[in-house]
Amino acid sequence: MLKQAEILWQRERLTRVREWQDHRPYAEFLKDENIQSCLCRHRLADRAQVEDIIRKARDNATTGTMLSPDDVAVLVNVEDPQLWESIYEAAGWIKRTVYGNRIVLFAPLYVSSPCVNDCTYCGFRSGNPEVHKRSLTIEELRRELLALVDVGHKRLIMVFGEHPASDHEYICRSVEAAYQIKNGPGEIRRANVNAAPLFDSEYKEVHAVGIGTYQVFQETYHRPTYERLHPKGTLKGEYDWRLYALHRAQSAGIDDVGMGVLFGLYDWRYELLGLLYHAMALEKEFGVGPHTISYPRLEPAEGTPFATRSPWIVSDHDFLKIVAVIRLMCPYTGSILTAREKPDLRRQVIRQGGVSQMDAGSRIAVGGYSQMEHAHLPDRQQFLLADTRSLDEFILDLCQEGYLPSFCTAGYREGRTGANFMPLAKHATVKNFCIANGILTFQEYLLDYASEAVRKIGRERIIPNYLEWIDAQVPAVAGRIRENLNRMEVHTNRDLHI
Numbered sequence: 001m002l003k004q005a006e007i008l009w010q011r012e013r014l015t016r017v018r019e020w021q022d023h024r025p026y027a028e029f030l031k032d033e034n035i036q037s038c039l040c041r042h043r044l045a046d047r048a049q050v051e052d053i054i055r056k057a058r059d060n061a062t063t064g065t066m067l068s069p070d071d072v073a074v075l076v077n078v079e080d081p082q083l084w085e086s087i088y089e090a091a092g093w094i095k096r097t098v099y100g101n102r103i104v105l106f107a108p109l110y111v112s113s114p115c116v117n118d119c120t121y122c123g124f125r126s127g128n129p130e131v132h133k134r135s136l137t138i139e140e141l142r143r144e145l146l147a148l149v150d151v152g153h154k155r156l157i158m159v160f161g162e163h164p165a166s167d168h169e170y171i172c173r174s175v176e177a178a179y180q181i182k183n184g185p186g187e188i189r190r191a192n193v194n195a196a197p198l199f200d201s202e203y204k205e206v207h208a209v210g211i212g213t214y215q216v217f218q219e220t221y222h223r224p225t226y227e228r229l230h231p232k233g234t235l236k237g238e239y240d241w242r243l244y245a246l247h248r249a250q251s252a253g254i255d256d257v258g259m260g261v262l263f264g265l266y267d268w269r270y271e272l273l274g275l276l277y278h279a280m281a282l283e284k285e286f287g288v289g290p291h292t293i294s295y296p297r298l299e300p301a302e303g304t305p306f307a308t309r310s311p312w313i314v315s316d317h318d319f320l321k322i323v324a325v326i327r328l329m330c331p332y333t334g335s336i337l338t339a340r341e342k343p344d345l346r347r348q349v350i351r352q353g354g355v356s357q358m359d360a361g362s363r364i365a366v367g368g369y370s371q372m373e374h375a376h377l378p379d380r381q382q383f384l385l386a387d388t389r390s391l392d393e394f395i396l397d398l399c400q401e402g403y404l405p406s407f408c409t410a411g412y413r414e415g416r417t418g419a420n421f422m423p424l425a426k427h428a429t430v431k432n433f434c435i436a437n438g439i440l441t442f443q444e445y446l447l448d449y450a451s452e453a454v455r456k457i458g459r460e461r462i463i464p465n466y467l468e469w470i471d472a473q474v475p476a477v478a479g480r481i482r483e484n485l486n487r488m489e490v491h492t493n494r495d496l497h498i
């Protein structure tokens with residue numbers, strides 16, 4: 001139950017939220033009837049039409065054009081397994097064409113869990129007494145950060161509950177603490193943030209401390225479902241406030257934004273069209289679409305029966321379809337696959353879904369990294385993780401599959417964000433930077449943190465393979481990359497990037 005001060009904070013904010021909604025400065029972009037009729041119209045797609053769309057999606061990989069709602073409605077209605085195989089093959093190809101064969105690695109960092117909202121599916125909801133909720137002090141946060149940099153992480157997604165104790169000022173102090181952390185070669189170079197929708201002035205302050213990508217997931221685009229699962233009278237209950245959160249963030253200067261859906265709340269086909277309309281709206285308004293798309297699935301959580309009883313729970317089979325269609329639909333976007341999924345499925349989805357970013361060595365209890373030996377602390381988590389391998393184990397697996405593990409953050413520090421980043425991703429030239437900087441950051445990992453097994457495969461197979469790729473595709477930087485690798489090894493230089 002909420003305390004009096006929390007109720008008052010929420011009430012005061014709700015008044016301002018509703019005022020904003022009454023004078024919303026952005027055009028409506030999502031109409032239920034458009035999505036429903038589009039899905040209905042294409043219930044029976046013919047083979048030639050599907051093959052045409054797959055061809056178009058491949059062509060779009062070098063122009064950055066998104067598929068249309070009609071195209072996506074055709075794809076989600078495909079039933080022929082052979083056609084799905086062609087879709088998976090195209091998804092993998094598009095990913096390799098745009099980003100190369102690298103996987104960017106990050107850690108989720110749950111900074112605070114108290115929340116004034118009461119979302120039916122969430123372990124952190126205010127009405128759930130079975131999960132213990134707390135916000136880290138800055139000192140505790142530093143301990144978490146040290147645990148992360150000491151295993152080699154460089155990129156975070158910092159997660160905050162919606163609560164007076166974790167308001168935008170707390171977010172700012174936490175991000176500053178992340179950038180200040182140093183331990184030998186260990187440091188955080190990119191702090192992305194997943195937090196509740198804010199007001200314009202609050203976004204400006206959060207932007208000023210240098211956050212990376214700002215994520216808000218709509219959870220479900222289906223308004224009646226949204227209203228049922230997010231009680232009226234809570235901040236999260238305001239659908240439009242959340243729907244336009246990324247618009248407000250972009251207009252406040254945060255030029256990399258991440259969208260997502262919690263799959264399992266409603267029909268996944270509908271949600272994919274919701275994501276597409278949302279991405280189109282951002283492109284239209286700002287000329288910059290989503291930097292990333294995430295697709296978490298509903299997972300079991302303590303004291304949360306809905307999480308296992310939803311009528312829309314997504315099977316592994318459909319999950320693979322979702323990830324692949326996202327890649328075809330929006331070729332330039334970063335595609336984030338999390339440790340909610342089991343290792344075997346993750347392997348398959350990387351290959352067939354066109355994934356570009358993954359978390360590894362994740363712990364999602366608040367304070368969980370300083371207690372690394374516990375894979376789960378269920379009474380302190382929002383949900384349960386399925387992949388609890390260490391960062392090093394995960395990297396070994398990636399290497400055995402031939403991928404380049406990357407901790408690259410160069411783009412952001414070289415000004416390749418927002419409108420500067422988009423042309424590179426849309427014309428599929430960004431991979432030249434991705435592979436080059438991926439090699440350099442992987443070399444850092446090998447020198448500073450890797451186990452013997454990872455060091456061996458990294459030095460003998462992964463780095464030579466990707467240097468060969470650089471020699472063939474971007475010979476102009478090959479000399480510089482080799483020189484930087486050498487400087488790291490011999491002179492202990494770090495953070496070298498192009």
Ligand code: SF4
Binds near residue numbers: 115117118125236
């Ligand atoms: S889903 Fe987010 S907003 Fe809803 S109760 Fe959980 S932490 Fe709060």
